[in-house]
Amino acid sequence: MEQDINIKITDREGVTHEIQAPTDMAMNLMEVVRSYELAPEGTIGVCGGMAMCASCQCYVLSDTQLPEMQDDEEAMLSEAFYVKDNSRLGCQIQMTPDMEGLEVELAPES
Amino acid sequence: MIKTDILIIGAGPTGLFTVFEAGLLKLKCHLIDALPQPGGQCSEIYPKKPIYDIPAYPEILAGDLTDKLLEQCKQFEPSFTLGERAETIDKQDDGSFIVTTNKGTQHHAPVVAIAGGLGSFEPRKPLIHNIAHFEDKGVEYIIKDPEMYRNKKVVIAGGGDSALDWSIFLSDVAKEVTLIHRRNEFRGHLDSVEKVQDLKNKKKINLVTPAEVIVIVGDEKVKAVVVKQAQHIEKEFEIECDHFIPLFGLSPKLGPIANWGLEIEKNAIVVNNALDYQTNIPGIFAIGDVNTYPGKLKLILCGFHEATLMCQAAYQIINPGKRYVMKYTTVAGVDGFDGTRKEAPKAVVKAIE
Numbered sequence: 001m002e003q004d005i006n007i008k009i010t011d012r013e014g015v016t017h018e019i020q021a022p023t024d025m026a027m028n029l030m031e032v033v034r035s036y037e038l039a040p041e042g043t044i045g046v047c048g049g050m051a052m053c054a055s056c057q058c059y060v061l062s063d064t065q066l067p068e069m070q071d072d073e074e075a076m077l078s079e080a081f082y083v084k085d086n087s088r089l090g091c092q093i094q095m096t097p098d099m100e101g102l103e104v105e106l107a108p109e110s
Numbered sequence: 111m112i113k114t115d116i117l118i119i120g121a122g123p124t125g126l127f128t129v130f131e132a133g134l135l136k137l138k139c140h141l142i143d144a145l146p147q148p149g150g151q152c153s154e155i156y157p158k159k160p161i162y163d164i165p166a167y168p169e170i171l172a173g174d175l176t177d178k179l180l181e182q183c184k185q186f187e188p189s190f191t192l193g194e195r196a197e198t199i200d201k202q203d204d205g206s207f208i209v210t211t212n213k214g215t216q217h218h219a220p221v222v223a224i225a226g227g228l229g230s231f232e233p234r235k236p237l238i239h240n241i242a243h244f245e246d247k248g249v250e251y252i253i254k255d256p257e258m259y260r261n262k263k264v265v266i267a268g269g270g271d272s273a274l275d276w277s278i279f280l281s282d283v284a285k286e287v288t289l290i291h292r293r294n295e296f297r298g299h300l301d302s303v304e305k306v307q308d309l310k311n312k313k314k315i316n317l318v319t320p321a322e323v324i325v326i327v328g329d330e331k332v333k334a335v336v337v338k339q340a341q342h343i344e345k346e347f348e349i350e351c352d353h354f355i356p357l358f359g360l361s362p363k364l365g366p367i368a369n370w371g372l373e374i375e376k377n378a379i380v381v382n383n384a385l386d387y388q389t390n391i392p393g394i395f396a397i398g399d400v401n402t403y404p405g406k407l408k409l410i411l412c413g414f415h416e417a418t419l420m421c422q423a424a425y426q427i428i429n430p431g432k433r434y435v436m437k438y439t440t441v442a443g444v445d446g447f448d449g450t451r452k453e454a455p456k457a458v459v460k461a462i463e
Binding site: 040041042043046047050052053055071072074075076078079081082110 | 155156159228229234236237268269270291292293295296297358359361362364376377378402
């Protein structure tokens with residue numbers, strides 16, 4: 001489909017999946033992971049996408065220009081575990097055409 | 111032993127609405143929840159967030175939804191075991207169940223309804239290699255009895271409301287309170303943040319930021335924590351303390367329910383959605399976010415529907431062969447177990463001359 005973008009997601013087992021994500025359904029990265037069932041239900045997106053649980057934490061591997069981090073995401077990451085410099089919350093990354101080529105790795109469950 | 115008709119595990123929206131639907135069928139409910147208050151996620155994670163898809167409520171705060179559900183089921187006098195987690199289930203010869211909590215409280219009921227959402231909320235434990243060794247020996251993830259900190263030296267870690275609120279509270283109880291957070295900014299209610307600022311200025315709270323606890327020191331009990339602080343130049347130092355309380359929020363885990371012999375798929379309990387949301391064990395139902403079936407949606411409104419159908423099946427188990435047809439509340443009214451009655455006003459009959 002025209003508005004789909006290509007992204008690469010490495011799951012918690014280390015397997016990399018090349019997938020297409022729609023950009024016209026207001027989906028975020030956490031929801032894309034769930035829609036492809038790349039992490040078991042109940043282990044990702046626990047709070048539903050409110051930046052309140054960090055279960056969708058991922059490491060951004062590509063140099064894709066991402067939306068700037070908002071206060072609530074930054075605050076949540078400051079309390080999360082396994083945080084690295086390239087950590088983001090998947091629920092705060094909207095799927096837009098700018099995200100074409102995005103590569104991420106899911107952080108361990110905690 | 112607590113005896114009831116329907117034992118509900120989980121006091122979130124689905125569990126609370128079950129009380130109402132069961133009450134209409136004259137069935138009494140008791141609820142167990144690991145959290146200290148009813149409401150589940152709605153009260154614990156996002157009480158101040160709005161929900162827009164509760165039928166007839168264009169917008170309602172999650173905390174307000176809990177209050178409304180409690181008010182709606184009040185006349186059916188639900189009883190609660192709060193702050194305890196359902197641990198084991200034993201099927202009796204007569205087909206009924208005894209559910210025992212982690213604190214040993216026993217509950218006996220012919221029907222068990224698991225409305226456990228994503229599971230019971232367990233504290234998130236920081237990644238400190240020797241922390242497990244000090245659990246209940248000076249490390250507590252949840253504050254149960256503030257009195258145990260009287261005249262003690264306490265270190266609290268975390269940056270959310272519970273870390274702030276407990277630091278404020280314990281500053282009046284403990285001998286010394288140190289609050290450690292990875293950043294200078296805190297994610298809490300503004301008045302809590304301001305109160306901590308005030309107590310810091312008055313030297314009643316010792317604030318260490320941006321920093322984190324990396325090691326716990328002690329033999330049999332906590333004696334100190336090693337803190338790594340990253341302001342300007344990185345440094346490590348010890349803070350002497352009797353207690354270390356990491357407050358990094360809660361995360362739900364399916365927990366002991368996973369070992370009850372129920373069929374589990376995708377971290378949820380498989381149920382018969384074509385009929386009554388019963389599990390593979392007759393007499394045990396699973397409703398709301400905790401269950402799964404083809405096409406399942408984890409929505410509060412779906413939990414309400416599932417609870418309603420489940421109660422009809424529970425009625426049949428508890429009253430085998432007894433006749434009943436569903437009645438509309440508008441027609442039949444609502445007779446509470448507390449003696450109250452709600453009913454539609456009678457029509458006025460008056461001649462027109």
